[in-house]
Amino acid sequence: MELLLILNKFILWCYICICYLYSDHINAAWFVFTSLAYLSINMSIYLFKKTQLKYSGIWLSMILILAASFQVDPFFMLLLPMNLYEFFSIYINKKWMLLILLMLPLAVISHSLHPAYFLAASFHFMSVTITEQYVQRAAKLESALDTMRKDIHRLTKSLNDYYEYMKQSQYMLQLEERNRLAQQLHDQIGHAMTGALIQMEAAKRLLDTNSYKAKELLQNAIHISKDGIENIRTTLKHIKPRSEQMGVNRVKLFIEEMAAQHHRHIPLVCKGDLEIITPIQWKIIYENMTEALTNAMKYANATVISIEIHVLNTLIKMEVKDNGKGADKIKKGLGIIGMEERAASVNGMVIVDGTNGFSVTTLLPIQKHEPVQT
Template structure:
C-alpha cells in the first residue's frame, strides 16, 4: 500500500461513516441495503490497496464508481456523498491531467437537492484536499525514489570503475616488474655474460698453453683477470642502479603510511619536508617512521584532535621530525611505553625526543647526521 492508497482509503472510511449515520438516523427501512452496499464499497476500496496490476486496479475503481452512480440515481440520494471519494479514486489511477479531471467531481452539484448541497460541498472539498496532498506526497516520493535509483546506479558505476582502476593498477605494477626483470636479464646477458664468456675462453686457452708457452698463457690469464674484474664492476654498477636511494624509499614509505592513516581516520594530515633528504640513511628513516607512527597512534587515542601536521627538516648537523596536533594537550604527563620506546629508538642513533603539551601536543625527534 502506497501513500496515495492509504489516504484515499482514509477519506472513503470517513465518508462511509457519515453516510451510514445518515441512513441510521433518517431511513431505517433502507438500512440493510445501505449496509450491504457500504460494505461492498469498502471492500472494493481495500481491494484496490491490495492489488498490484494496474489493469485490475483501474477496473475495480471504475466498478465502484459505476455502482455509486447507479445507486445514487436509482437508490437513496445519500449515496451521492460517496461520489467524491469514488471519482478521486479513479483519478488516482489515471494520473494524466488529473487536476483537470478534478472538475468532474463538481458535476453532481447540478443534481443534488438544495438541502444536501452544503454537506456534499464539505465532503468534496475534504476529499479534494486529501487527494491533492496525497498526490503531491506521492509525486515527491517517486522523485526521491528516482533520485535514489540514479544514485544507486552511479554508485554501482563508480564501484565498477574503482574495481577496474584497481585491476589496472595491479596489472601495471605486474607489467612494470616484468619489464624490470627483462631489463635486468638483458643487461646481464649483454654486459656480464659476454665478459664472463670472454674470460672463460681465455682461461681455457691459457690452460692448454701453460706447458708449451708459459709466457703466452700468463698473458691470457692476466687478460681473463682483467675481464673478470670489469664484469664484477658491471655487476656492482647494475645492482647499484637497480637499488633505489634511501631518500626515495624512506619518503615513499612514510608518505604512503600518512595517506593511509588520513583516509582511515578521516583527519587531514599535512606533510612537509625540507633540506637534503639524501643525507638520511635507512636507520634515520626507520626511527623517523616508527616514531611518527607511535605519535599518530597516541594522538588518535588521547588528543581528540581535528588536525595533525608532520614536518621533516634536514639541518646541517641533524634532522628534525615533528608531529604536532591541535588537540587537548597536556602540560603534565607521564611517559608510557610508547614515549619511552620513541626515546630508546632515537638513543640508538645518539638522538633525542622532545615532548611538548602546552599548545596541543607535539613530538619532535632530533637525530644527528654524520
C-alpha cells in the same frame, strides 16, 4: 494509493452508519442493501485491470450514491466526493480544479449537509493530495537511489578494472626490468667472465712450456675478473634505490591517499640532506607520522594538516601539525606511547603540544658513521 481510497470510503461509510443509527429512519433493509451494493461496487473497481471497467464501476457507484441520498439517507451524499475525485483525476492535473469539482454538489444538496459534505470532501482531497506528493517524492528518491546504485556499480567496475590494469602494468614493468637486467648481465659481465675463462685456459696450457706467457695470461684474466666484479657492483648500485627515495616516496604515497580519502589539505615540506636518514629512522618517521595523521583525522576537526621533515645539524625533526581544536590537557594513549617507544629505541624523543591546534614532533639523533679501516 488504492489502499488510502478504500480506507477513506470505509471511514465515511462507518460515519454514515453511525448517523443512520441515531436517526429516525425506519427503512433499515434498504440502507443495508444500498450499503452492501456500494461496498461491492467499490471493491470491484480495484479488482478490474481494464480501465473501461473501472470507469463503469465508478459511474455505477455515483449513480447509486445519488439514488440512495434521495431515497434512503441523505448522508450517502458524503461518499460522492471520493468517486468524483477518482473519475476526474484521470483527466485533470490541476489540483484546484479538482477541488472546485468536488465542491459543486453543495449547490444541490440540503443546507443541513453542507458542513458534513464540505468536511468530507476536504478531508478526502487533502489526504489523497498529500499521499500523492509523498508517493511522487518516494518515487523520485527511489529513482535517484537506483541511479546511484548504477553509478556505484559502474565506478566499482571501473576501479576494479583500474586495479587490474595496475597489476598488469606492474607485472609488465617487472618483466621488462628483469629482461633488461638479464641482458645487461649477459652483455657486460658474461663477456668479461668468458674472456677471463679463455685467458685462464690458455695459461693452463702454456704453464709448462712458457711460464712467462702463462703468467701474463693469468694477470689478464685477473684484470678481466676485477672489471667484471666492478661491473656487477655498478649494476647493483644503479638498480638498488637510495634509502631516502624509498622513505620519501612511501611518505608521499600515504599522504596522498589520506588527503584523497578524507578530503583534507595535507602539505609536505622536506628540508635538509635526507640521505643521512637511515632505513630504521625512515621506518620510525613513517610509523609515527601515520599514527599522528590518523589521530588528527579522527579527533582534531582540522581543515589543514601540515607535515615537515627537517634534517638539522645534529638531529632529524618530523612534525605533524593541524589547525584543529587542540587540547588543554593532553592524555597520553596507546598511540602517543607507541610513538615515544619507537623514538626511544634510537635515542630519540616525541614532543606533543595541544596549544594552537595539535602538533606531534618526533626528534631523532643523526647517527655518525665512522670510516671503515681497510
